Amino acid sequence: MSGKLYGESLGTALAARLLQNYAVSKPSLEFKTDGLPQSQLARVMDYIKTNLAQDLSILDLASLTSISESHFSRSFKQSVGIAPYQYLMQQRVERAKQLLKQPAISISDIALNCGFANQTHLTKVFRQITGVTPKAYQKR
Template sequence: MISSLTLPAAHVVQRSRGSPIAMEHQWRTPGDDHANARQRSDILVSRWTRTDARPLEVVNPGSAARHCIAMNLKCTSLTFVHAGRALAHGRVTAGAVQITAPEVPCSAVFESPGDVLHLFVSQQVLGECFEDVFGHPHAGEIRIDDPKLVRDPALERLGQALAVSQSDDAALGQVFTDSVSLAIVSRVIARHFTVAERQTREASALPSWRLSRAIEYVDAHLSESIGLADIASSAGLTRMHFASQFRRATGMRPHEYLLRRRIEHAQHLLAQSRHNVLDVALSCGFRSQAHFTTVFKRLVGETPFCWRRKASVDR
């Protein structure tokens, strides 16, 4: 059974005291506590979080005048539809970013818990960031109508910094949020107006059917010692051609994707099983607990032990 559009109150995480980031009660809809922010800021930042694993359908008609930058904070499974076109079906990893132009309707069906940061950006801010990045004004309105999911390590780090920031000083918290939000928008502007031009001169990305084969192979061999040649062979390509096309298709190197999938699998085992950390590390393809802990902390932000303890408290 699909749950209702409005996020149940029991699954809404309340905003921390002093935090300028509001929690959304409805997907992609900033709360009423943003009323004052609308007067002083042209970037509204809110967070949509749910812990319920039951399927939930959400719909949004699109902001009337603002672009929406969605930053996925944790791995989730969903079907995401943008302007009537399905952009994602299945697992979406942490760090994925998607941009929706004004008045573009979106919907999603979440099949697992989710945590998404939303930045609602005015035309004025887009113009100011463009001029700051390129040194001259943009001719006319800026419309970023390139809805595909993208991966950018810089955007991921900025989004994580914004998500974990807390301050007892509301004014200080607002300054930090505004600064990081502007950095995110500037990065989006730079990517949109430079990456598109560069991609026209590059070879095409890995076709979806080859990408699916590679992903299926990785998922089936997470506990084994596999190399680039193995993954490339599963897609029917040489290492050189596969690595470059995979990166253009996903925004990640094959090795980085493999590490992220292993960590995501490890999170599942830590949360759902009683295996100790060493057993989890070995079953996810790591040859030592030390290496596993190092990679886990780099990608998740805390050690496996601390993450498991917090996950247990949340449940």
């Protein structure tokens, strides 16, 4: 489910790299910006938290700020310190941690409720971020 945002992030990075390396006249890809204004950042973060189970795209998030997708990605990363896709995955893992405290909910249901494609996807991302599997976290 997170494939659209990840794919768009990779596409934006690839386009910027191609421009930087192969353009006849080299554009300056260094943008002087202080990131997103606090109100826009809060709107984007709230939207992400509200829509964790959805397949979010850079376009969805950028449209909340009325700026281009590439400018949004750069500004978001400058504001938060990580790319939008990484932030999304962290928020999904945080939601999964909350749900794992309720043993009546299966890990596969938690995965779907948090926007992961399946339990395997949740386990992979959860282990990358926390260092333990969801099952091990649940047993703590």
